[in-house]
Amino acid sequence: MLTYDPDDTLAHRLDPRTKLAVQIGFATTALAHTSPRALFVLSIVAGLILFSARVPLLEALSAYRFALVILAIAPLVAGLTLGSPWFDLTDASASGRASYRVLLILLVSAAYIRSTPVRASRAAIQRTIPGKPGQVLGIGVALVFRFLPVLQADLRTIRDAMAARLGDERGVVERASTLSLLGLSRAFDRADRLALALQARCFAWNPTLPTLAFSRVDYPVLAGALVLALSAAL
Numbered sequence: 001m002l003t004y005d006p007d008d009t010l011a012h013r014l015d016p017r018t019k020l021a022v023q024i025g026f027a028t029t030a031l032a033h034t035s036p037r038a039l040f041v042l043s044i045v046a047g048l049i050l051f052s053a054r055v056p057l058l059e060a061l062s063a064y065r066f067a068l069v070i071l072a073i074a075p076l077v078a079g080l081t082l083g084s085p086w087f088d089l090t091d092a093s094a095s096g097r098a099s100y101r102v103l104l105i106l107l108v109s110a111a112y113i114r115s116t117p118v119r120a121s122r123a124a125i126q127r128t129i130p131g132k133p134g135q136v137l138g139i140g141v142a143l144v145f146r147f148l149p150v151l152q153a154d155l156r157t158i159r160d161a162m163a164a165r166l167g168d169e170r171g172v173v174e175r176a177s178t179l180s181l182l183g184l185s186r187a188f189d190r191a192d193r194l195a196l197a198l199q200a201r202c203f204a205w206n207p208t209l210p211t212l213a214f215s216r217v218d219y220p221v222l223a224g225a226l227v228l229a230l231s232a233a234l
Contacts, residue, residue, distance in 0.1 A: 002055075002063040002113045003149055010217070011053035011115035016124035018218045018225070019112050022049070025228030026108050030101045032232035039100060045228075046104045053111035060110040067106060071099035118145045123209035147194065154186045155179065 006012070011019065026049075030042055050057060061068065079092030125138040158179055162168065167175060214222075 002060065002110050004117050005114050007054060007115070009052060009054045009115065011049070011111055013215070013217055014115075014221060015212055015214050015218050016116050016120040017128060017212065018214070018221050019116060020124055020128070021222055021225040022228070023105075023108055023112055025225035027105050028232045029228045030104055034094075034097050034101070036097075039097060039104075042101075042104055046107050049108050049111045053115040055111050055114050057107075060107055063110065064103075064106050068103070071103055074099050113145070117210075118142050119210055120212070121145065123212055126209065127212060143194075147190070150190060151183070151187055154190070155183050158182045158186070 026042070026045065029038075033039070033042070047057075050060065075092045075096040078095035079087045079089065081088050119142070122138040122142040125141055126134045128134065129137060162175065162178065167178070170178075
């Protein structure tokens with residue numbers, strides 16, 4: 001599971017606004033360029049970003065394993081045809097390149113998650129987007145980063161409990177329905193407890209957030225993010 005891990009890497013020393021700019025620039029150019037040469041260059045850039053945050057590639061792929069299944073199935077579905085030749089390589093290739101672009105964007109986001117505290121992400125969003133919209137968006141991002149790992153842990157606990165009771169010998173549909181219902185029930189319970197905890201702690205819309213400041217390391221990275229964003233127009 002990908003979570004924030006304190007370290008002293010280059011990515012950890014960057015301002016969170018710089019890292020958000022890199023993500024936006026990378027996603028923009030990744031969605032704009034579809035040629036194999038562009039994907040090769042973007043793969044190198046994504047590898048450098050992972051290295052800067054010291055994120056192991058296999059760990060990042062394992063964290064996105066469910067998304068990888070969908071991305072792998074998409075080209076197969078896109079290539080299927082109702083008549084001869086039954087499988088269109090052109091459509092499958094285009095869908096495969098699209099899936100690979102999404103994978104690169106996910107890997108870049110993994111570096112952000114590993115190198116950025118939740119409070120810093122909220123501060124970056126609220127100070128970039130003024131007013132209530134920025135506050136709502138910042139709170140939403142902070143709650144997702146804090147709440148999603150808990151829900152994933154609950155699903156693993158439910159799955160392990162089912163396996164201990166020989167639930168893994170049941171049919172796929174029965175296992176999936178049981179896991180879904182128990183997962184939803186646990187999620188609603190977590191949401192009720194979260195709401196109560198927020199009320200008990202006098203939840204504030206505009207708390208004291210960490211101070212953000214650009215350093216000399218941020219400026220060349222911001223320039224790189226700008227180049228990535230502008231390259232989408234080429």
